[in-house]
Structure formats: structure tokens, C-alpha cells
Amino acid sequence: MKIATYNVNGxxxxxxxxxxxxxxxxxxxxxxxxxxSPNDRFPRAExxxxxxxxxxxxxxxxxxxxxxARGLVPLLTRRGLPGDPDDTHSRYIEAAIDxxxxxxLYLPNGNPAPGPKFDYxxxxxxxxxxxxxxxxxxxxxxxxxxxxxxxxxxLDVYAPERWREDALFRPEVRKAYADLLAxxxxxxxxxxxxxxxxxxxxxxxRNSFERDAGLRIDHFLLSPAIAPRLRSASVRRAPRSWDxxxxxxxxxxxxxxxxxxxxAGDRAPSDV
Numbered sequence: 001m002k003i004a005t006y007n008v009n010g011x012x013x014x015x016x017x018x019x020x021x022x023x024x025x026x027x028x029x030x031x032x033x034x035x036x037s038p039n040d041r042f043p044r045a046e047x048x049x050x051x052x053x054x055x056x057x058x059x060x061x062x063x064x065x066x067x068x069a070r071g072l073v074p075l076l077t078r079r080g081l082p083g084d085p086d087d088t089h090s091r092y093i094e095a096a097i098d099x100x101x102x103x104x105l106y107l108p109n110g111n112p113a114p115g116p117k118f119d120y121x122x123x124x125x126x127x128x129x130x131x132x133x134x135x136x137x138x139x140x141x142x143x144x145x146x147x148x149x150x151x152x153x154x155l156d157v158y159a160p161e162r163w164r165e166d167a168l169f170r171p172e173v174r175k176a177y178a179d180l181l182a183x184x185x186x187x188x189x190x191x192x193x194x195x196x197x198x199x200x201x202x203x204x205x206r207n208s209f210e211r212d213a214g215l216r217i218d219h220f221l222l223s224p225a226i227a228p229r230l231r232s233a234s235v236r237r238a239p240r241s242w243d244x245x246x247x248x249x250x251x252x253x254x255x256x257x258x259x260x261x262x263x264a265g266d267r268a269p270s271d272v
Contacts, residue, residue, distance in 0.1 A: 001028045001029065001098065001100075001254070001255045002025070002026070002027045002028050002029075002252055002253075002254050002255075003027065003028065003029040003030075003031075003102070003143060003145070003220075003252065003253055003254075003255060004025070004027040004029070004030045004031070004236070004250045004251060004252040004253075005030070005031040005032075005033070005104070005145040005146050005147075005218055005219075005220065005250070005251050005252075006018075006021075006030060006031070006032055006033070006218075006246070006248065006249075006250040006251070007032075007033040007034050007106070007146075007147040007201075007218060007246060007247075007248035008032050008033070008034060008035070008246050008248075009034050009036070009246035009247060009248065010034065010035070010036045010037075010246075011032060011035040011036065011037050011042065011043060011064070011066070012036075012037055012041060012043060013036075013244075014244060014245065014246055015043055015046060016244075017239060017242055017244065017245050017246065018032075019046065019047075019050055020239075020242070021236070021239045021250060022050050022051075022052065022068075023050065024238075025236055025250070025252065026070070027070070027250075027252055028069065028070050029067065029068065029069050029070070029074075029097055029102060030052070030067070030068040030069075030250075031065070031066075031067055031102065031104035031145045031146055032056075032065065032066040032067075032068065032104070033064070033065050033104065033105075033106035033146050033147045034063065034064060034106060034147070035056065035058050035059070035063070035064025035065065035066060035090075036059075036061055036062060036063075036064060037058045037059075037060070037064055038058050038059065038060040039056065039057075039058040040058075041058070042054070042056045042058050042066065044056075047068060051070055051071060052068040052069065052070055052071075053068070053069050053071070053072050053073030053074060054066055054067065054068045054069075054073070054074070055067050055073070055074050055076045055093060055095050056093065057079045057080065057090045057092070057093040058090060059088075059089065059090035062089075063089050063090045063091055063106060064090045064106075065090060065091060065092060065093045065104045065105065065106050065146070066093065066104070067093055067094075067095045067097075067102055067104050069095075069097050072097070074095030074096070074097050074102070075095055075096040075097070076093070076094075076095050077094045077095055077096055077101065078092070078093065078094040078103075079092070079093055079094075080092055080093075081105070081124070081127050081128060081131060082127065082130075082131055083126075083127035083130060083131065084123070084127060087124075089108070091105060091106045091107070091108070091124070092104070092105050092106075099141060099258070100141040100142070100143060100226065100255075101135070101138075101140060101141065101142045101143070102142075102143050102145065103135070103142065103143065103144045103145070103146075104145060104146050105128070105144060105145070105146035105147075105148070106146055106147050107121065107124060107125070107128070107146070107147065107148045107149045107150070108120055108121040108124050108149065109121070109149050109167060109168070110122075110149065110167030110168070110173070111166065111167040111168075112167070113165065113166065113167035113170055117167070118167050118170075121149070121167060121173070122172060122173075122176065125173070125176040125177075125180075126176075128180065129176070129179060129180060129183075132144060132180060132183060132185065132221075133183055135223065136183050136184050136185065136223050136224070139224075139225055140223070140225055141223060141225045141226035141229075141258075142222075142223035142225065142226065143220060143221070143222055143223070143226065144185070144220075144221040145219070145220045145221070145251075146218065146219070147217060147218050147248065148177065148217060148218070148219045149167075149168050149217055150168060150169075150173050150174065150176075150177045150217060150219075151163065151168055151169050151174070151215050151216060151217060152174055152177050152178070152187070152190070152216075152219075153174070155195075155196075155197060155216075156197075156198075156199075156215065156216035156217075157169060157215050157216070158197075158199070158212070158213040158214055158215070159213070168215070168217060180221065181221070184223070184224050185221040185222065185223065186221065186222040186223075186224075186227040186230070187219060187220070187221060188219075188220035188221070188222055188230055188233040188253050189216070189219065189220065189233045189235075189251065191227075191230065191233070192230070192232070192233045193233070198216055198235055199212065199214025199215055199216050199235070200214070200215070200216050200217060200218040200235055200248055200249055200251055201214055201215045201216075201217050201218065201247055201248045201249075202214040202215075202240060202247060202249075203247060204247055209240055209241065218248060218249075218251045219251075220233065220251065220253050226255065229255045229256040229257070229258070230253060230254075230255060230256075231253075231254040231255065231256050232253065232254040233251070233252075233253045233254075234251070234252055234253075235249050235250075235251050236249055236250040236251070236252055237249050
């Protein structure tokens, strides 16, 4: 099974890019973030014609998450992260697909920091900690994929010294991510590529992509029940070079069938 996460940065405005990538890479499951679309404008028909069923949690102009599955409609299990009934942001959706529980998340950016937006980010992280602990106790295959808006270490940012006070790199945020891993989750990219500089996001200006001045902020976390089945993890860089594209690239992992728990294979970090 090929499972991808992709901050599409506007599902309708970049639909042609999304459909082209789906055709070229043919992932089985896709977690999308930053739809920037209300529920009634989600491009369900176009995705169905491309062979994908979908569940989604939209929001006008901002946020929004969705899960796609090739050849079937995911079984929706949750919309919204528990812990704050007053939170109106569309940042979490979850579905069961072929015996695997897939959580798709778009963690708050948090800038400027310090400030109310950063406080909200830390509260959202606390809620994610609490819910992730419940999920890992289920002892079933679980994936938590999406845009975490966190660079976990200096290896995950092109110029660490320039980002020390940014909400994506402040010590409170990196500690929150490390505490999440300490529950028993496996960071798929870093597990297979422990020493490589690998990025998933490049700003639009100053030729950031051409200079490879990027950040790794899109992550796959795997529960112990599925981590041994991880076979590859790669950043699909090609779509980031297309016209009118997102500032993120898709990240894709391959998961072996349940009976196959041998050693991980392909470790190529990129498609270019």
C-alpha cells in the first residue's frame, strides 16, 4: 500500500496539479491538508472520476483536511480533534481503510510567537498528545500523517540559525514533537533516513526550491502495530516544480501487507 500526505495549499485552485500527481504516482491513500474550501465546494466528482473516494472536513478560505482512497470510500471514524468543543478549525479527520486507521492532521502554524496563535498551537499539540496516547493503546495499525508545522531537529531546516524563534522551530514545539515520538510513534522519514537532509516545503520566493532551501514539516508517524511493515519513505519532489503548484511536496510511504514484517527496503528519499 502506498500512502501519501500532501499539503495541497488550495484543493480547487490546484486541482489540476493534484490530479496530475495522482495519475503519475497512483497512491492508494492520500491525506490532504489546507483545502481552503467549504464542504460543499470540495471536488468530490473530479476525484471520483480519477478513481478516488474521499471523506473531508472543509472550511471556507482556511484549513481543511481530507482522506482519499483509490477505488473505495474511506470509512469515516472522526472529524475534529477531541479536547476542545469550542475549536472551530478544520484540522483533523480520521478514517479506517483496509484495516488501518489513518489520521490526517494540519497542525497550527503558531506565528507570531510568542502570542495567542502560538498558545493555540501548544494547546492543539497537548490535545494531539492525549488523543495519540489513546490511539497507540488500541494496538492496531495507526498512521498520523500531515503537515505538523514542526522542524524536529537542525537537520530538518536549511538554515537553523535563522529559525530559532520561529513558531515552527521554537524549543517548546520541538519538545512537543519529541514527546509525541516518546509515546512509541515512528517518524517514517527519519527512521529510514536518519542522517539525510530531506525537505518537504520550500517557500515561493527567492528561488527556495531551486536552491533547496527547505524545511521538513510534513511527517508520517506510525504506531508500533504498523511500523515494522514500513518499506520506503520518499519526498515526491517533482510536483513542487510544476506550474501553479503548492509550496509543499507530497510525502509517500510504502507499507507491506500484514504478514510481511521483514526489514525495510527502498530508502530513496526523493524521486529526483
